[in-house]
Amino acid sequence: MTDLTIPTRRPRVLDLYCHRGGMAMGYHQAGFDVTGVDIDPDCGTEYPFEFVHGDAIEYLLAHGHEYDLIHGSPPCQAWSPLNAYNHKVYPELIGPTREAMLAVGKPFVIENVEAARPEMVDPIMLCGPMFDLRMYRHRLMETSFPLVAPEHPAHVELCSRNGYLPTPERPFMTITGGKHSKAWQRAAAAAMGTPWITTIQGVCEAIPPAYARWIGEQFLARVPVPAP
Template sequence: MSRPKLLETHGCQGGAHAGYVNAGWDVTGVDIDKRHVRYYPGRLIIADAATYIREHGHEYDAIHTSPPCQWYTRGNAKGRAAGNSKWSRSIPPIREALESTGRPYVIENVADAAWDMRDPVALCGCMFGLSAIDTDGIRIHLKRERLFETNWHLRPPRACDHSGIEWWAGAYGGARRDKYEAKFVRKGGYVPPNKDVVKALLGVEHDMTWNGLFECLPPAYTNWIGRQLLAHVGERAA
């Protein structure tokens, strides 16, 4: 039997792709940056996301989008307040394009974008037991909260709980690479200095650049979402 078709816009280097594929979807990616073609582990169309959704979104059974998060992040707060940010508010125009298709959709973004999302569900590495052995032999656990808005009912695997874990790590630019300074001085913000460790922490198997990993959505998240979305699409068809 043929797999249902999922459109993934803002595909970047394909972190979300593997999770949806493993959940049972036939995934087509869209991204504006042709440099990502080299790393994306499937078909990647170079196009503007909102335009492609409006013109072709109805050809797919469901759509996942990850609009740029930079406008929403705390690091952009000054530029946003001054009205001179090089980034723009990305979620509303993407939502408008998604709603024009009538298809089930997922909008993913960072925690700082919660105010611009409709009843988002949070997923974090702690919910999936994502961890890796660091270069010093210490096991580190992924702390990476992301929000998901859907026009169907999405449930998390459990509540976010970071208690009982000694060492947490993430994957984002601008963080310190010293584990002890991050924990005891900065109280967070550690990113392993070894790319293979970061890939293992995120659960990524294919090659990516550092920037690709920093923007990566762990496949475990989209596998969880993809299985529920598959059931939802099946119920609609029935």
């Protein structure tokens, strides 16, 4: 008897500006094979999947056609409120990243901080309590496919101060940079769902995998992935 089963494969996602893999883990949990690209070679020491050291946009233009979905988290420092104190010049890569994604022609996601909203096109916002995470972490997601954010629960729980561990009275963590203890770093990584990340900077810059898992599942429910 002839086997008429259509061969299947796992969808592939390209994770640009991947850092240490918070979004990557979520896409993996949603069912994707993941390849990450970052200009910082140190990210490869903890990135949990295939890692490419290189320029994100150059790699996208050369290889983006090989993937089913492209995710990009361009550096957010240029729009971070902290830069009002730092007064440093950072690259503004949201626009160039979008242009390259459109040139490649694959479905895409662009992630960034709330302050970058003027640079983004009709983004939705995701936050920790949407996914039962004990932190408030607003991140914007611009997508080339329809996406409606889950209900956003009210911010009623109190947060511990930055650098302090949560308490029964203040059960949510504040996860931003600083000279924190190793105990704080481990607790923050656990709260984020990124226990493989071992540095303070790494966990402070990470995105909870739950965000990407939800996006990946929504994408796969809406956009069929071609068979090989």
